[in-house]
Amino acid sequence: MDFITSTAILPLLFGCVGIFSLLKLLQRVRMKAYLRNAVVVITGATSGLGRECARVFYTAGARLVLCGRNREALEELTKELAASLTTKVQTHKPYAVAFDLADPGAIVAATAEILQCFGSVDVLINNAGISYRGTIVDTTMDVDKKVMETNYFGPVALTKALLPSMIKRRQGHIVAISSVQGKISIPFRSAFMDKTTAQGRNPVEVARDVLDAVGKKKKDVILAELLPSLAIYLRTLAPGLFFSLMASRARKQRKSKNS
Template identity: 90%
Template sequence: MVSAATRKSLLKVRVMDFITSTAILPLLFGCVGIFSLFKLLQHMRMKAYLRNAVVIITGATSGLGRECARVFFAAGAKLVLCGRNREALEELARELAASRVTEVQTHKPYIVTFDLADPGAIVAATAEILQCFGYVDVLINNAGISYRGAIIDTTTDVDKRVMETNYFGPVALTKAILPSMIKRRHGHIVAISSIQGKISIPFRSAFMDKTTAQGRRPMDVARDVLAIVGKKKKDVILADLLPSLAIYLRTLAPGLFFSLMASRARKEQKSKNS
């Protein structure tokens, strides 16, 4: 004979089984639905923000800058393509104009040619852009130059040139654009750098590359940049698993890290000299 306490306990178990079996799936689907709705609203907000936004891209003639131009153009932004090679910029502008974008209204890219190592040219370029558009929504500091060589063989002139183009130039451009953003209390500044800004690598003492993302396709990184601007994130590492692990390896096992990087650099140097 089953006691009342046992029957009560069995009833509780059955009730819990029923609730679990009937409620867990709706709850799960509900959570998935809410998350999907959140992502959709976030995507719509990003597209709305970038539509008709004035976006400056330095180093737009190749690599990541070129891919950023493509994705921001497709998002409906008003592009300002910057670089030293006007012919390459005009070619990119024609390519963008010829691309078929049906989702949003696109705008003819505006071209500004200047050298980031020339402070006077930066001031003149900024004045031209602000006179044309009146404001800037997004500044993407992408331009940069690269150099590979042993530190003992790297002249100070090379160091100065790299720093002028990769650091002081973007800083000067940012300072020139910033007052207009502060006045409007609105704007985004994107500083694209290499993973080598967080870890040092042998034979790259003068290197501050801003055009690659360690093994990822430029188009993939460009889409990530678009998403970062839309979601208003502050600091993001855009890299595949291996380069990301390199950051932790540099911290946890610096000896092993430098040994691997030095070996790789010596092989590349030997191949280059042969």
């Protein structure tokens, strides 16, 4: 009886594995089709994660509009992308649009230029941002305003400016990339971010995860190491313990800073 049961179960297991593999294959095919020829706008494209996103989306066959403050760096990136491509995927020459997210007037002009590149936008990746580290007492309001203009109001303004064209076409995908500190508070990050974000995950790996998330149309993805990910759950499930640990960390950092 045991032998007969096992024999009957094996084909079922193999069948389930086959169906799962087929579904994964169809998902990959759909993802590639969705990204190929899609118009993708990337802000902060000249360095770090933005630069790596430009690479992976270009390799996937997307039509890129690369945005940043330095036009020369943007032009250099477009040349580098064209020279580095080794796949057989059909590619399109990337466009470069230089502007400062902290300048509302520049965003209006940049939006018109972005829409002129390919006539529409399928995916907007709000990646650009500036960093700062300091205590609340030592941080001036000018710094807070500068960080908020670049990291929040600028991306919101750009999104609102491009949104009508997406609504008109009934098609569009908006990606907001943020530090994990947007979900949990960390001592001495009074204006949200600091240079230690560079010590996190490799931007090449994160860019691939962003590509995968966009291709699969995921709603919310945490791309962090184990400890920050655990901290997010700890903040939700045991806030008292979380704040106690953060307070202890703050005391240690202050002691180290003053020593």
